[in-house]
Every structure is written in C-alpha cells, then in structure tokens.
Amino acid sequence: MKVEHPRGDETRTWGPPHAHGHATYFLSVNRNKRSRTIDLATPAGVAAARELVLGADVLVENFRPGTMRRFGLDHESLREVHRGLVYCSVTGFGAGAGAALPGYDLLVQAVGGLMSVTGGDEPTKVGVALVDVLTGMHAAVGILAALRHRDRTGLGQLVEVDLLSVLLSSMVNQSAGYTLAGVVPGRLGNRHPSIAPYEVFPTADAPVVLAVGNDRQFARLCTALDLPPDNRFTTNAQRVAHVDALFDLLAARLRARPAAEWFAVLTPLGVPCGPVNDLAGAFALAESLGLDPTAEVGGMRLPANPIRLSATPAAYRLPPPNLE
Incomplete structure (x- = not known):
C-alpha cells in the first residue's frame, strides 16, 4: 500500500520520458502496489x-x-x-x-x-x-x-x-x-585501483572492456594478442605498478580488430571481455542469454525482478497504481 499526499507522489511528475500517461521514473518502482491518498x-x-x-x-x-x-x-x-x-x-x-x-x-x-x-x-x-x-x-x-x-x-x-x-x-x-x-583514493576514470588490466580499451570500431582478475587470465590474453613475456606484467601487483605502459601495449593490439571480434575471440579463452553496450544492447544481451529481463505487468513492459526463487517466483500482480 503506497500512501500518498492527495496531490500525488512527486516522482509521478519526474519526466520525460513518459509512458502510459505516467513518468517512467514512477512506473519503474511502483508495481504490485495499491495507492491510498x-x-x-x-x-x-x-x-x-x-x-x-x-x-x-x-x-x-x-x-x-x-x-x-x-x-x-x-x-x-x-x-x-x-x-x-x-x-x-x-x-x-x-x-x-x-x-x-x-x-x-x-x-x-x-x-x-x-x-x-x-x-x-x-x-x-x-x-x-x-x-x-x-x-x-x-x-x-x-x-x-x-x-x-x-x-x-x-x-x-x-x-x-x-x-x-x-x-x-x-x-x-x-x-x-x-x-x-589511510589511503584517500582519487579519480581513476575507468581503471581499478588494485587490478590491471581492468578498464576500457579502444578497438577498431568501439570501446571494449577487459576485466582480467588473475594471472592465468592475463596469460591467456597475452597468448591471444601474441604478446611476448614481459617482467613488468608477470603479477597483478606489477601490472598495477606499470598500468600506463600496460594500457599502451594492449591498446595498440586491440585497435587492430573490431570490438565484436575481440569478444568472440577472448570470451571462449576465459578472458573477461565485452563491448560497452547501451541499454538496448544490454537488454538484447540478457534476452539472448535467456535471462528474461522484462515482464509484462498490466500491459506495461517493465524490467523484471532479478531474483529467481524455485518455489515462490516473483509475481507481477498489479501495474503501478493510479492516484486513488
């Protein structure tokens, strides 16, 4: 039961965008509720x-x-x-x-x-x-x-x-x-303070993310990119210490091919890699993986509840309520 002032929750007016006569901001967080002014x-x-x-x-x-x-x-x-x-x-x-x-x-x-x-x-x-x-x-x-x-x-x-x-x-x-x-961190852009390579890289057509979390993954990355051994990058700590040089080396190789090709090449090797999607691409990816990222609620297509319960799955009973 959502209790609102008679003039309504202010998020009802937080738009654009709008859909079904309401601000999508309000619609995004109020399904399965009834309204009471x-x-x-x-x-x-x-x-x-x-x-x-x-x-x-x-x-x-x-x-x-x-x-x-x-x-x-x-x-x-x-x-x-x-x-x-x-x-x-x-x-x-x-x-x-x-x-x-x-x-x-x-x-x-x-x-x-x-x-x-x-x-x-x-x-x-x-x-x-x-x-x-x-x-x-x-x-x-x-x-x-x-x-x-x-x-x-x-x-x-x-x-x-x-x-x-x-x-x-x-x-x-x-x-x-x-x-x-006692470390007060600063802005690192897309970099990680403790892991490398763990950031966005340019390719031939679009940016791609590498999220290499251990030395085994890095070794596989080097094999895929045909990189010779380099003592500066043997361990994660060394890679973090030489992150600028590492970025330049990887970026030079990654620019040779499009992002989609790198995704196709590196993923089967167990190297965490992916394109920087917009929301359309993100929902399309989830759908292609069978994750059912949306749900129909009262004629509205809303993001689905991400929690999956085997005995009591999420129920979409009510669309976001009108002011009553």
Missing part, C-alpha cells in the same frame, strides 16, 4: 493512516526525522499499540546531527565520496540514483531480518538506514582502503 495535515488523515498501520506487518517511511512524531505515527508511539510492527525509517543522514540535511541521491554521492572516485577530469555522478537503490536494498534486508526476529519473539523493532552510511559501506574496498590503510 491521505492528508496527514488533517485529523481524519492521521486517523486513516493509523488504522492502516495497525493492520500492517511493516511500515516504511522516509520523512525527515521528527515528522512522523508530530502525527503520533513514530516508532515509539506505535509500538505501544502494535508490538509486532516492523518500522523502517529511511533518512538521508540519520536522525541525529544530520536530521535537518536534505537526503537527495546526488547530494549524497557528492558529500559521501562516490563522486571523488568516479569520472576523469572532474567529479562525476553515477548515471542512476545508485545510492537510493542501494539504500532500498539495505532497508529490505533489515526488514527481513526484523521479520525473522518477530517470528521467534512476536516482537517487531525499528530498522533505520540512511543514505550516507549505506554509501560508505557500499564503497567496500575503497572505504576499507581508507579505514585500514
């Missing part, structure tokens, strides 16, 4: 929201901290009347000193360090609202853990996630490089 500024609206919550297993809210308390819909108030409720609160910067800061994905990409390691000549955001997506996934994991706890105890709990903490955790090796070794 409630004005929390009125006593009747608060009463209606409270009635919904008392019959729910899980409540998810992403107001600024303190907003739900004004309506008597905060965790502390609700747990007194609904001991089994799992209450998930999503914020930008937590409920403490960062409570007043606005939680927008682009802002968090900037202040959370992601843009400092992304791009080339200037800081660059990721092409989608990645921090929002990662935070939603962490919220789902937290909710599932809380539900398992409720299965054992009958008691719900408060699940809190914030965009900044999720981003710092999700930057994994970059974050650990700082916390463990």
Whole structure:
C-alpha cells in the first residue's frame, strides 16, 4: 500500500520520458502496489493512516526525522499499540546531527565520496540514483531480518538506514582502503585501483572492456594478442605498478580488430571481455542469454525482478497504481 499526499507522489511528475500517461521514473518502482491518498495535515488523515498501520506487518517511511512524531505515527508511539510492527525509517543522514540535511541521491554521492572516485577530469555522478537503490536494498534486508526476529519473539523493532552510511559501506574496498590503510583514493576514470588490466580499451570500431582478475587470465590474453613475456606484467601487483605502459601495449593490439571480434575471440579463452553496450544492447544481451529481463505487468513492459526463487517466483500482480 503506497500512501500518498492527495496531490500525488512527486516522482509521478519526474519526466520525460513518459509512458502510459505516467513518468517512467514512477512506473519503474511502483508495481504490485495499491495507492491510498491521505492528508496527514488533517485529523481524519492521521486517523486513516493509523488504522492502516495497525493492520500492517511493516511500515516504511522516509520523512525527515521528527515528522512522523508530530502525527503520533513514530516508532515509539506505535509500538505501544502494535508490538509486532516492523518500522523502517529511511533518512538521508540519520536522525541525529544530520536530521535537518536534505537526503537527495546526488547530494549524497557528492558529500559521501562516490563522486571523488568516479569520472576523469572532474567529479562525476553515477548515471542512476545508485545510492537510493542501494539504500532500498539495505532497508529490505533489515526488514527481513526484523521479520525473522518477530517470528521467534512476536516482537517487531525499528530498522533505520540512511543514505550516507549505506554509501560508505557500499564503497567496500575503497572505504576499507581508507579505514585500514589511510589511503584517500582519487579519480581513476575507468581503471581499478588494485587490478590491471581492468578498464576500457579502444578497438577498431568501439570501446571494449577487459576485466582480467588473475594471472592465468592475463596469460591467456597475452597468448591471444601474441604478446611476448614481459617482467613488468608477470603479477597483478606489477601490472598495477606499470598500468600506463600496460594500457599502451594492449591498446595498440586491440585497435587492430573490431570490438565484436575481440569478444568472440577472448570470451571462449576465459578472458573477461565485452563491448560497452547501451541499454538496448544490454537488454538484447540478457534476452539472448535467456535471462528474461522484462515482464509484462498490466500491459506495461517493465524490467523484471532479478531474483529467481524455485518455489515462490516473483509475481507481477498489479501495474503501478493510479492516484486513488
């Protein structure tokens, strides 16, 4: 049940592009939901929201901290009347000193360090609202853990996630490089700080990615490219240390043939390689591999749920809801 202000979720207006009379941004994240308009500024609206919550297993809210308390819909108030409720609160910067800061994905990409390691000549955001997506996934994991706890105890709990903490955790090796070794990474463009060759290379017609993760794969790459042994590139650590020279050497060989040919030659050898697809190419690849990347939902062709469950597969019951 998606509870919206009577004027509607603002993502309904986040377009173009539009399809089926709606912004595709809204359509992308709201299937299998029903809509319920409630004005929390009125006593009747608060009463209606409270009635919904008392019959729910899980409540998810992403107001600024303190907003739900004004309506008597905060965790502390609700747990007194609904001991089994799992209450998930999503914020930008937590409920403490960062409570007043606005939680927008682009802002968090900037202040959370992601843009400092992304791009080339200037800081660059990721092409989608990645921090929002990662935070939603962490919220789902937290909710599932809380539900398992409720299965054992009958008691719900408060699940809190914030965009900044999720981003710092999700930057994994970059974050650990700082916390463990004091390394503050900079922008590497398409390169990896710890693996080589692991970047985009030119070919005769289009860019191609090599993602060589170990010495065996590199040896196979050298055989395919007819490269003689070179002591600068024997181990991964040596390749990282001489990454500029390695790039020049590989690029000179890769420019001799088109990207599709390199994909066809290197993939059977176990060398991770692929063209830089646009979304049309990416969906076409998934379809060619039998991954069924789309699903029909109420006459709409939407990206499919990527989780495959043998006993309880994803069900596409409802299209994204109209405002009701």
